[in-house]
Amino acid sequence: MSSQSSRPDLIPQTTADAAERDYFFENPPPPALEKHSGQAKEFIDFHAPAGRRVVLVTSGGTTVPLERQTVRFIDNFSAGTRGATSAEYFLEAGYAVIFLHRQFSLQPYSRHYSHATDCFLDFLHEGPDGSIVANEEYQSKMLEVLRRYNSAKKQNLLLTLPFTTINDYLFVLRSISQLMRPLGPDGLLYLAAAVSDFFVPPERMVEHKIQSTNATETQAVPEQTTKEQNEEETFDNFDSSPTVPRSKRLIVDLDPVPKFLKNLVDGWAPEGMIVSFKLETDPEILVRKAQYSLDRYQHHLVIGNLLSTRKWEVVFVAPNQSDTWIRVPRRRKKMTSSGIENMVGELGDKPLDPKDLPEGEPEMEI
Numbered sequence: 001m002s003s004q005s006s007r008p009d010l011i012p013q014t015t016a017d018a019a020e021r022d023y024f025f026e027n028p029p030p031p032a033l034e035k036h037s038g039q040a041k042e043f044i045d046f047h048a049p050a051g052r053r054v055v056l057v058t059s060g061g062t063t064v065p066l067e068r069q070t071v072r073f074i075d076n077f078s079a080g081t082r083g084a085t086s087a088e089y090f091l092e093a094g095y096a097v098i099f100l101h102r103q104f105s106l107q108p109y110s111r112h113y114s115h116a117t118d119c120f121l122d123f124l125h126e127g128p129d130g131s132i133v134a135n136e137e138y139q140s141k142m143l144e145v146l147r148r149y150n151s152a153k154k155q156n157l158l159l160t161l162p163f164t165t166i167n168d169y170l171f172v173l174r175s176i177s178q179l180m181r182p183l184g185p186d187g188l189l190y191l192a193a194a195v196s197d198f199f200v201p202p203e204r205m206v207e208h209k210i211q212s213t214n215a216t217e218t219q220a221v222p223e224q225t226t227k228e229q230n231e232e233e234t235f236d237n238f239d240s241s242p243t244v245p246r247s248k249r250l251i252v253d254l255d256p257v258p259k260f261l262k263n264l265v266d267g268w269a270p271e272g273m274i275v276s277f278k279l280e281t282d283p284e285i286l287v288r289k290a291q292y293s294l295d296r297y298q299h300h301l302v303i304g305n306l307l308s309t310r311k312w313e314v315v316f317v318a319p320n321q322s323d324t325w326i327r328v329p330r331r332r333k334k335m336t337s338s339g340i341e342n343m344v345g346e347l348g349d350k351p352l353d354p355k356d357l358p359e360g361e362p363e364m365e366i
């Protein structure tokens, strides 16, 4: 605790308050915080007087830098499909959307084209008069997407703000949630980003690129090593692995990232509607973990999903309601005597087995 905490008005009320105070005191705000908060404020102030609902959609994965001048970082798998797709649906439903996304991850509308082929130029060809033309087979869908995108832009309904690191994300999430507070239940926080659970705290982060050799050290290298020295180099008493000496390994020591969902629900946006996501890989624990999250943080909805089936099904876990699985149909091409026909797969109450999923992407989105 800092010396400030001897003042009663600065004593944190709860462990969550203390974690918040410590984290935001010990970690530096990202350089773009002020700019992004200013843009969010302007956007909210534009829509609030008209009574339009505003949603903050978080999307994509946060990174955990290992060095201050970052060459290496730990990443999260998320492509941003869920967030970008959901943002489009929110826009269609009349929301104004603040899309807080991992830089260069999928974005609403452009997602249909940005990662769909090796190169977006594959959708285009040169017309007879030297103009650029969309390929025939993509034209109608592209026109529809373009119209929806332009309409959202024209009405100032979409604000996109990028983040990269877990620290960028937490600072801007706190700031925007607080800005949304006056919206009350007309402010929705939809937390689909894949947020790192562990990070390197600033006091343990090195400035420069972590070195894999000591080639820059000027000590003379002994021409011959003794038998004992050789054994020391090849035997490691850290985990008794004889393969690589400990001095040559990179051992990463991470602290837990505080779970700020509690702070968000209780303090940053207490009247807002809050939807969080729960990602697991083990189907046995998904619903239990989602229920635990709902009980612990007391918000409105947890949407659970499994890594392997996340594009095909999600489970809604809400207070005083039974769990609801939402699935997209599994259409398979099936050869019958009359030709190829679409078949919709059987749907049950339990999580899908990834082995039963058809290859490729679903034809619809959830």
Ligand code: PMT
Binding pocket: 060, 077, 078, 079, 080, 081, 082, 083, 191, 192, 193, 194, 195, 196, 197, 257, 258, 259, 260, 261, 276, 277, 278, 279, 280, 305, 310
């Ligand atoms: O982008 P896609 O490829 O389409 O994938 C979508 C998705 C699987 C990433 C998305 O649907 C999803 O599940 N996002 C949440 C992933 C996640 O961070 O799950 P979690 O179990 O680690 O965290 C649960 C909740 O706690 C999240 O709402 C998160 O915002 C919050 N959290 C997590 C860590 C942390 N330190 N503090 C938090 O508040």
